[in-house]
Amino acid sequence: MCGKMYLRLTSNSPADTMAIARELGASLRPGDVVALTGDLGAGKTLFCKGVGEALGIPPDRILSPTFTIVTEHAGPVPLTHIDVYRLSGAREADEIGMRELLSAAGVCLVEWAEKIAELLPTDCIQVTFTISGDDRREIAVAAPDLPRFNDFRARSTRFQV
Numbered sequence: 413m414c415g416k417m418y419l420r421l422t423s424n425s426p427a428d429t430m431a432i433a434r435e436l437g438a439s440l441r442p443g444d445v446v447a448l449t450g451d452l453g454a455g456k457t458l459f460c461k462g463v464g465e466a467l468g469i470p471p472d473r474i475l476s477p478t479f480t481i482v483t484e485h486a487g488p489v490p491l492t493h494i495d496v497y498r499l500s501g502a503r504e505a506d507e508i509g510m511r512e513l514l515s516a517a518g519v520c521l522v523e524w525a526e527k528i529a530e531l532l533p534t535d536c537i538q539v540t541f542t543i544s545g546d547d548r549r550e551i552a553v554a555a556p557d558l559p560r561f562n563d564f565r566a567r568s569t570r571f572q573v
């Protein structure tokens with residue numbers, strides 16, 4: 413077990429959100445689960461495009477999996493992109509094999525993760541979005557207190573509150 417580190421970032425544009433996501437993506441390793449929380453239009457899917465780009469997946473391939481629930485992307489690091497918006501909750505997610513999906517070999521991104529909180533690993537990376545203006549988003553990151561996430565902290569200073 414290790415402690416957690418917390419970061420508060422401000423994004424003033426979709427490009428900022430992509431940049432923050434790429435910086436986080438560069439710190440991710442196979443086995444990591446990133447739990448994304450925030451209202452519709454907060455930027456969760458855009459953030460996934462940035463993480464995907466950092467993992468070597470073209471951003472235009474990363475589309476919202478709201479209707480499919482899961483999209484799996486092959487790449488240097490495989491990416492499992494999940495959106496649980498249409499699921500009723502953890503029980504339904506469990507029934508369709510969410511535990512297996514969350515323990516996939518690569519990096520796993522989960523939109524609307526709070527709906528399945530009890531299924532998430534305790535060491536998941538949590539990214540919470542708040543819409544604070546037309547083009548402005550507050551992005552809070554909680555991650556295990558590991559050197560690779562401290563590197564992310566160092567790379568994202570220009571966005572820190």
Ligand code: ADP
Pocket residue numbers: 423424425426427428429450451452453454455456457458459476523546547548549
């Ligand atoms: P979600 O997956 O959370 O529903 P999306 O990523 O699909 O959200 O959409 C976010 C929308 O908000 C996009 O249309 C994007 O252009 C817009 N937007 C405006 N400002 C920002 C910002 N700072 N960060 C992210 N998205 C932004």
Ligand code: MG
Pocket residue numbers: 456457476495523
């Ligand atoms: Mg989305």
